[in-house]
Amino acid sequence: MPEMLEVESYRRLALRCLQRTIAEVDAPDPWYLKDGLSAAAVVDVLRGRRFDAARRTGKLLMLDIRDGPVLGLHFGMTGRLVVDGDVGAVDGLLYGPSRIAAAWVRLTVRFDDGGAMAMVDARRLGGITLDPDETALGPDAAVVTRKQLTTILDRSRAPLKAVLMDQRRLAGLGNLLTDEALWRAGLHPGRPANDLDAAEITKLHKAIRATLRICGQRGGSHTGDLVPHRQPGGVCPRTGVPLERLTIGGRTTWFSPARQHPSPRRGASVEPL
DNA sequence: CCGGATGTTCACCT
DNA sequence: GAGGTGAACATCCG
Numbered sequence: 001m002p003e004m005l006e007v008e009s010y011r012r013l014a015l016r017c018l019q020r021t022i023a024e025v026d027a028p029d030p031w032y033l034k035d036g037l038s039a040a041a042v043v044d045v046l047r048g049r050r051f052d053a054a055r056r057t058g059k060l061l062m063l064d065i066r067d068g069p070v071l072g073l074h075f076g077m078t079g080r081l082v083v084d085g086d087v088g089a090v091d092g093l094l095y096g097p098s099r100i101a102a103a104w105v106r107l108t109v110r111f112d113d114g115g116a117m118a119m120v121d122a123r124r125l126g127g128i129t130l131d132p133d134e135t136a137l138g139p140d141a142a143v144v145t146r147k148q149l150t151t152i153l154d155r156s157r158a159p160l161k162a163v164l165m166d167q168r169r170l171a172g173l174g175n176l177l178t179d180e181a182l183w184r185a186g187l188h189p190g191r192p193a194n195d196l197d198a199a200e201i202t203k204l205h206k207a208i209r210a211t212l213r214i215c216g217q218r219g220g221s222h223t224g225d226l227v228p229h230r231q232p233g234g235v236c237p238r239t240g241v242p243l244e245r246l247t248i249g250g251r252t253t254w255f256s257p258a259r260q261h262p263s264p265r266r267g268a269s270v271e272p273l
Numbered sequence: 274c275c276g277g278a279t280g281t282t283c284a285c286c287t
Numbered sequence: 288g289a290g291g292t293g294a295a296c297a298t299c300c301g
Binding site (some may be wrong): 076122250 | 289290291292293295296297298299
Binding site (some may be wrong): 002003005006059074075076077078079123125126127165167174175176177220221222227251252 | 277278279
């Protein structure tokens with residue numbers, strides 16, 4: 001499933017759709033349309049029009065319809081975007097590119113040039129909206145400033161990982177990217193968010209950016225150094241110590257007890273006499 | 274057969 | 288009010 005890196009690659013794919021006239025629209029799954037949206041309404045706002053821009057905040061892809069509302073696409077865990085038969089630069093997702101069942105196609109937009117854009121989602125965990133509430137999302141993790149991150153963390157004593165994955169506070173990070181960033185920062189996922197000191201926040205901010213840059217270059221959220229070790233018997237790729245598993249924010253969490261300590265004080269003995 | 278999986282939302286507790 | 292848990296969605300994989 002798409003975390004923000006995958007959605008960003010879908011956005012780039014969607015750029016191929018801009019300025020092409022939409023001839024036909026099919027939204028066969030009413031359940032997939034959110035906020036009481038009807039298939040007829042989707043057809044109505046798209047047919048005969050064209051997309052002016054493809055934007056993204058976090059995991060939300062937004063296509064601006066000229067003289068119309070914004071088409072919002074949420075991909076959930078198994079959603080994918082297909083344009084002109086090309087699934088784009090995302091590899092290694094749960095459902096490989098060769099396995100697309102016709103029944104999983106939740107939206108088809110055919111252009112008058114014979115091409116098409118399709119949203120495919122086996123598990124139906126994603127959804128389609130019109131004029132999605134962009135203000136419901138926090139700043140995108142790729143552009144969040146250190147100052148913004150500080151404010152986000154200071155406002156909650158919930159576990160650090162839960163705060164980082166809360167899309168209303170910070171948009172874009174999912175389970176894999178969050179574990180990877182915390183591992184890179186050397187921070188325990190269960191630390192109270194507002195417990196971090198200035199140096200730790202700086203470290204986290206840098207780790208988030210490094211994670212997005214590196215995994216983005218490698219091709220997606222599943223390309224992190226920690227990912228292949230997120231399983232029973234997995235070891236920290238940096239120290240060789242066995243990884244530990246927790247459930248935080250309802251999600252399976254893997255971390256290295258050697259590098260990610262549950263208390264702020266780590267390593268050096270700082271106890272006075 | 275069972276449990277878990279890159280996500281979100283909701284009901285229901287504490 | 289803030290957080291946590293479990294369920295739901297539907298399918299595949301180990």
